Amino acid sequence: MSQHIRRHRRTAAVAAAAVGCTVLAGAWFSTGPASAGAITGSLYRDPNSQAARWVAANPSDSRMPVIRDKIASQPAAHWLSSFNLTTVQSEVSTFVGAAASANQIPVLSVYEITNRDCGGASAGGAPSLAQYQTWINSFSAGLGNRPVIVILETDALALQTCLSASDVTARDQALATAVQTIKAADSGARVYLDGGHSAWNSASDQANRLKAAGVQYADGFFTNVSNFNSTANEAAYGRSIISALNGLGTSGKHQIIDTSRNGGAGGDWCADDNTDRRIGAYPTTNTGDANIDAYLWVKPPGEADGCSYTAGSFQPNLAYSLASSAPYPPTESPTAPPTTPSTTPPTSTPPTSNPPTSNPPTSNPPTSAPPTTPPPTTPAGGACTAAYQTTNSWPGGFQAQVTVTAGRAAINGWTVRWTLASGQSISQLWNGTLSVSGSSVTVKNLSYNGSLAAGGSTQFGFTGTGSAATPALTCTSP
Structure with missing residues (x-):
């Protein structure tokens, strides 16, 4: 999961939305108007999660009460990221069965696609797409006819830079087949495909990728896995994707947002050393938005990104940093803060405030620390300004972020220009349209x-x- 290599390295995504009207193990999947999207019900908390095991083993640690009450008490996705054909069916059956016994909805994050993470920090997965299908068959057999949310292959659609055109087509077919296999095996399964996040690919681009990979067979898409973009920005991005899918003849799709770490600052992709990160909305199916089926903790808080600790390992200091200043969860069941209601078909209207706060990682995430003091804002001509910041650098390369701010009047469109320094080039850009002429x-x-x-x-x-030289920027608006 390179997320962009953003890493979630061992982070995966959970998914689920519902379209049938099915009552299974106490969970209700509805099709009518719903303030909580298409799913209602209690999410399953794994008593054997890494956070729960740490709490049980460290009763005298001063950090324990905060980690227990704000993280271990909450449901999070169960990741399936180790390719093992002989055990997957029993692992899935045991986990989903425990959730069914508790009358709760489990979330499974499937992270097994061939050429996962484009060979980056989370490389692995099935040796071939044929073996991937065999694994999916066994996974599906373990579900039974029980409710479950499946987050299917984080980064598999948003990150395709290492794939040839034929490889992209083959992956799309494998994902479409996987969705249909899961749905055929379990009528209670709600399956979601990779929607990237609001600071990565454009909504129209992501919608086309989703359509090519069979979102028409799925219940929707998930966004922001292991990322830090605000819920408001992700919801706006999701509405734009839904609108684009409607235009492609694929309607009725819903969104899931990962809120595990989006309650604080954005910035560089790695959270291992960033003390400004915070847990976001507690996991819930009560989103208050008909387009959004759930706010989930797909990336379990406290599990490392891989830049300072082993990816996926539970680090109590990281968990405590994320949760220490966060509010306590509701006494009864987690609820999320209100979001922009969307009970009618979404439009492509872009958000006007609270822009995305984090950048997608590159296909080879750097490990050096970003500068702590951002460069000064450069005044621009026209009705906007643009501020440049180097967020990471490594030998021979760098990552940067530009903030565009409107002046005293609203604007409808912006253009930022600068001149590359000698030897510089741009390899990837997100959240904008790039053109380069000479320097x-x-x-x-x-x-x-x-x-x-x-x-x-x-x-x-x-x-x-x-x-990583700092350029002089100009910003203009029509």
Whole structure:
């Protein structure tokens, strides 16, 4: 999971939405208007999660009460990331069976696709797509006819930079077949495909990727796994994807948002050393938004990204940092803060404030620490300004973030320009449209982040080769 290599390294995604009207093990999947999307019911908390085991083993640790009450007490996704054909069916059956006995809905994050993470920090998965299908068959056999949310292959659609055109087609077919296999085996399964996140691919691009990979057979898509973008930005991005899917003839799809670490600052992809990260909304199916089926903790809080600790390992200092200043969960069942209601078909209207706060990692995430002092904002011509910040650097390359801010009046579109330093080039850019002529760089807004209210802002990011020199930016608006 490179997330972009963002890593979730061992993070995966959970999914589920519902379209049938089925009552199974105390969970209700509805099709009518619902303030909580298409799913209602209690999510399953694994008593054997890494966080729960740490709490049980460290009763005298001063951090224990916070980790127990704010993290271990909450449901999180169960990851399936080790390729083992002989044990997957029994592992799945045991986990889903325990949830059914508790009359709760389990979340499974499937992370087994061939060429996973493009060979990055979370490399692995099935040796071939044929063996992947065999694994999916065994996984599906373990579900039984029980309710479950399946997050299917984080990064598999948003991250395809290492794949040839034929490889992309083969992966799309494998995912479409996987969705249909799971749904055929378990009528209570709600399956979601990879939607990336709001600071990565454009909504239209992601919608096309979802359609090619069989989202028409699934219940929807998930976003923000192991990322830090705000719930408001992810919801707006999701509405744009849904609108784009409607235009492609694929309607009725819903979103799931990972809120495990989006309650604090954004910035560089790795959270292992970032003390400004916070847990976001507690997991719930009561989202208050008909487009969003659940807020889930797909990336279990406290599990490392892999830059300072082993990826996926539970680190109590990281868990405590994420949770120490967060509010305590509700006494009864977790509920999430209100979000923008969306009871009618979404439109492509872009968000006007609270821009995405984190950048997707590159296919080879750097390990050096980003600078602590951002460069000063550069005034721009026209009605906007642009501020540049190097968020990470490594030998021969760097990652940067640009914040575009409207002036005293609202704007509808923006363009940022600068000149590359000697030896610099841009290898990847997200949240904007890039054009380069010689050393002159031009970045224009996408459809969903061009309209900004007075004083509102948005961000785009990119990775480059060469030195991390700070350029002089200009920003103009039509």
